[in-house]
Amino acid sequence: MRREYFTLDVSNIDWIETDDEPRRPSVAIDFTGPESLLRERLTGPNGDTLEAAETDVALRLQGPIGDDETIGVISVTNRMTGDFILELNETAADVLRFIRAARGYGKGNTDTDGEYHVSISLDGETFVEFNKRTFLVYDEDGDLLRHHSLIPSGVEL
Numbered sequence: 001m002r003r004e005y006f007t008l009d010v011s012n013i014d015w016i017e018t019d020d021e022p023r024r025p026s027v028a029i030d031f032t033g034p035e036s037l038l039r040e041r042l043t044g045p046n047g048d049t050l051e052a053a054e055t056d057v058a059l060r061l062q063g064p065i066g067d068d069e070t071i072g073v074i075s076v077t078n079r080m081t082g083d084f085i086l087e088l089n090e091t092a093a094d095v096l097r098f099i100r101a102a103r104g105y106g107k108g109n110t111d112t113d114g115e116y117h118v119s120i121s122l123d124g125e126t127f128v129e130f131n132k133r134t135f136l137v138y139d140e141d142g143d144l145l146r147h148h149s150l151i152p153s154g155v156e157l
Contacts, residue, residue, distance in 0.1 A: 001033060001037055001038065001086065001087075002033060003073075003087055003088045003089055005031055005032050005033030006029055006030070006031055006032075006086060006088040007029070007030045007032070008027060008028070008029050008030075008074070008088060008090060009027070009028045009030070010025065010026070010027050010028075010094070010098055011025070011026045011028075012024060012025045012026050012101070013025050013097060013098055013101035015101070016097070016100055016101040016104050022104060022105045022108050022109070023105065024102075024105050024109075024114075024115070024116060024117055024131075025098055025101040025102045025105060025115070025116040025117070026116065026117040026118075026119070027098065027116065027117070027118050027119075028119045028121065029086070029088070029118070029119070029120045029121070030120075030121045030122075030123070030124060031086070031120065031121065031122050031123070032123055035122045035123070038085075038086065038120075038122060038127075039122070039127070041078070041083070041084075041085040041086070042085060042120065042127060042128050044080075049127070049128045050078065050085075050128065051130060052114065052118075052130035052131060052132055053079070054078065054079050054080060055076055055077065055078065055079055055085065055130070055132075056076070056077045056079050056134070056136070057074070057075070057076050057118070057132055057134070057135050057136070058074070058075050058077070058135070058136040058137070058138060059072045059073070059074055059075075059090075059092065059095050059096075059099075059135070059136070059137045059138070060072060060073045060075065060138045060140075060142070061092050061137070061138065061139050061140050061145075062092075062140060063092075063140060064140075065092065065096075065139065065145065065148065067092075068091075068093050069091075070091070070092040070093070071089050071090070071091060071092060072089070072090060072091070072092040072095055072137075073087050073088070073089055074087065074088050074089075074090055074095060075087045076118075076120075086120075095137075096137070096148060098116070098135075099135050099137070099148065099149070099150050101116075102115040102116040102135065102150050103115065103150055106133070106150075106152075114130075114131030114132050114133045115131075115132070115133050115150060115152075116131070116132055116135070116150075117129065117130075117131050117132075118130055118131075118132055133150070133152045134149075134150055134151055134152060135149060135150040136149045136150075136151070137149045
């Protein structure tokens with residue numbers, strides 16, 4: 001699947017740099033390519049759409065973490081098979097800001113619904129959505145950057 005088939009829209013992150021009330025960060029991913037391929041990747045063997053626990057979200061940096069020009073590849077994978085569901089390019093600094101907001105929201109929130117919300121749409125119509133608690137960040141060599149990742153306490157990787 002081509003990365004240019006995907007557009008990403010982020011909301012509820014500006015509060016992290018102000019004194020506003022924390023809100024759950026949200027990412028909306030819209031897919032405008034061939035629907036059947038993405039539907040297949042988002043559906044489990046039983047025919048149901050994948051749930052939050054069946055997916056992993058990660059950022060693979062394509063350059064140094066401190067460089068504002070560094071691009072990263074956001075990927076959503078099927079946790080059971082390891083197959084990529086989707087990938088798209090984003091500025092690493094923007095993604096890291098999103099992760100900081102999710103971490104900040106999680107610190108002040110006692111519910112267990114997750115630190116951020118994900119919705120994936122096919123041509124503007126929501127197909128799947130879930131709340132997530134983990135967002136892993138890898139450097140350009142493939143090493144996990146724990147300090148920049150969103151990893152709930154008690155989770156061992």
